[in-house]
Amino acid sequence: MLAPMRLRSCASCLVLALLLTVVPLYARVLRVEVASRTTVLDGKVFGNAGAYERITGRVYFSLPVANAHNLRIVDLRNAVNLKNGEVEFSSDFVAVRPKDVHRGNGSMLLEVPNRGNARILALVDGAMRS
Numbered sequence: 001m002l003a004p005m006r007l008r009s010c011a012s013c014l015v016l017a018l019l020l021t022v023v024p025l026y027a028r029v030l031r032v033e034v035a036s037r038t039t040v041l042d043g044k045v046f047g048n049a050g051a052y053e054r055i056t057g058r059v060y061f062s063l064p065v066a067n068a069h070n071l072r073i074v075d076l077r078n079a080v081n082l083k084n085g086e087v088e089f090s091s092d093f094v095a096v097r098p099k100d101v102h103r104g105n106g107s108m109l110l111e112v113p114n115r116g117n118a119r120i121l122a123l124v125d126g127a128m129r130s
Contacts, residue, residue: 027063040096049098060090
């Protein structure tokens with residue numbers, strides 16, 4: 001078992017490596033549409049946080065085509081939905097959070113599904129696929 005100090009050092013190195021490899025893109029959220037809210041595991045209580053809910057929906061973004069940081073996006077200049085020099089796009093999302101937000105710790109489990117496959121609950125605590 002790793003000592004707490006060494007564990008923190010490993011975690012810090014991992015975060016630093018991720019920050020150095022992530023390509024910065026400059027976008028903004030235009031709107032968020034919630035499609036459904038369902039109770040997780042029929043309202044099973046998880047410690048002090050209580051029952052959880054699964055929220056699914058779509059988030060809409062916009063980013064400027066001329067921004068130098070966005071030039072790495074393949075075929076961005078060929079986008080047909082340009083408005084004021086920006087292109088709009090969207091993505092599905094899945095969020096899992098306590099039903100009573102005051103009972104939680106202020107964090108939320110969020111997934112942006114890849115090709116429509118939401119898998120985050122299957123990775124957390126051995127839960128069934130969502």
